[in-house]
Amino acid sequence: MVFGRARYRLLALLVAGIVVIGMHAAAAFAEPLTYMTPWGGLTAQKEAKIVQWAAERAGVEVDIQYPAGGVQGVREQLLVYWMSGVPADIVWNHQSTHLELAEKGAWLDLRPFIEADPDISVDDFVPGALDFYTDDEGRIFGIPFRWSFTV
Helix, strand or coil, rough: HHHHHHHHHHHHHHHHHHHHHHHHHHHHCCCCEEEEECCHHHHHHHHHHHHHHHHHCCCCCCCEEEEHHHHHHHHHHCCCCCCHHCCCEEEEHHHHHHHHHCCCCCCCCCCCHHHHCCCCHHEEEEECHHHHHHHHHHCCCCCCCCCCCCC
């Protein structure tokens, strides 16, 4: 199944992104990385295992946060963090709030990390999927790992 393999490849890309970012952040900070997600339940259990695996390989500790209120709760918490100057390190963000935070300058450009990793290429994504997270200057502010189409 093509979409099944693509989904797992993108999930692996998410894990790789966490590891890359984690290694860079670990070199700069001795405190745990903050990983924020709106999802709970079974999805959260799977996600926690992925994050735990990546953290072990990067040699860092990760604090997973599940703000109350789902997607809107993550948005509110991200705004509080951003305004206080202490942003979350890694976020599973929903596209409905992504552009608002991008316009505020709340996201780190991921392009240098992607280009430095030989296992990741912008060509690995479904055409158009990465465009949403790329600005007019070519900076990439997010990595899509779940993409659905309404028919």
